[in-house]
Amino acid sequence: MADYAVVLEKVSKRFGDVWAVRELDLMIREGLIYGLLGPNGSGKSTTMKMMLGVLSPDKGRIIIGGVDVAENPIKVRKMMGYVPETPHLYDYLTGIEYLDFIGEIYDVEPEVRRKRIEGFLEAFELKDRGNELIHGYSRGMKQKIALISALLHRPRILILDEPLSGLDPKSARIVKDLLNKLKEDGVTIILSTHILEIADALCDEVAIMYEGRKIAEGRPSELREAAGLPGSTFEKVFLKLTGTEDLRSVIEALTK
Numbered sequence: 001m002a003d004y005a006v007v008l009e010k011v012s013k014r015f016g017d018v019w020a021v022r023e024l025d026l027m028i029r030e031g032l033i034y035g036l037l038g039p040n041g042s043g044k045s046t047t048m049k050m051m052l053g054v055l056s057p058d059k060g061r062i063i064i065g066g067v068d069v070a071e072n073p074i075k076v077r078k079m080m081g082y083v084p085e086t087p088h089l090y091d092y093l094t095g096i097e098y099l100d101f102i103g104e105i106y107d108v109e110p111e112v113r114r115k116r117i118e119g120f121l122e123a124f125e126l127k128d129r130g131n132e133l134i135h136g137y138s139r140g141m142k143q144k145i146a147l148i149s150a151l152l153h154r155p156r157i158l159i160l161d162e163p164l165s166g167l168d169p170k171s172a173r174i175v176k177d178l179l180n181k182l183k184e185d186g187v188t189i190i191l192s193t194h195i196l197e198i199a200d201a202l203c204d205e206v207a208i209m210y211e212g213r214k215i216a217e218g219r220p221s222e223l224r225e226a227a228g229l230p231g232s233t234f235e236k237v238f239l240k241l242t243g244t245e246d247l248r249s250v251i252e253a254l255t256k
């Protein structure tokens, strides 16, 4: 399965009485930007945490880069970069101290990490703020630091949970450009979003999640066609079908 960065086979995860993820099959090819799209509570974050080995599935199997997560979680973790939805950084380190610390954990050589940190801070327009305490950073700045920290060890697979939330439009642009650049370099990017427009603009393929299940999958253009609106924006498909911000009806319409 060398061509697949991530494979999930009938993965299920339960919290108490709630099945957060149900019999989920995913096959994510290398080098794609792949979106998990769904409303809040549909199981996106849980799915990502299982890919990372942070949570174990109750049923099913997850293979990352040909390695079974349950058998070799450390090897898998080294292949991956992860930015959680709400990153917890160390408030009383400076941005540079924090990034240096994370780079060290991932065994990036001191000189290499110094250069990478400098380059990323520059790209994210944080160069002048790197020596300030994280405590004083805006939400968007913290998001950027978290993203840089996930990239320092040059992961093959990048997992981003709601990556553009909290970013101003300009920063969102920088992140979008960065993701496309990483894709060119062959990095597989898996991101979650509850915003159709983001999935449409960024993702090569999406899985639409609802109540822990994958209920539709394909390129955004294919999903548009399935909704009977080829050529229009994904957002328009959504609005035409629902007239509301509720994803339920669009999902029903897409899977009829």
Ligand SMILES: Nc1ncnc2c1ncn2[C@@H]1O[C@H](COP(=O)(O)OP(=O)(O)O)[C@@H](O)[C@H]1O
Binding pocket: 015, 018, 019, 020, 021, 038, 039, 040, 041, 042, 043, 044, 045, 046, 047
């Ligand atoms: N640690 C947890 N303990 C109990 N329930 C959880 C936990 N994490 C997630 N859930 C539940 O699992 C379901 C899926 O959550 P989540 O994966 O966070 O969805 P999403 O990321 O799509 O918003 C929700 O019903 C949520 O309340």
Ligand SMILES: [Mg+2]
Binding pocket: 041, 044, 045, 046, 085, 161, 192
């Ligand atoms: Mg989530």
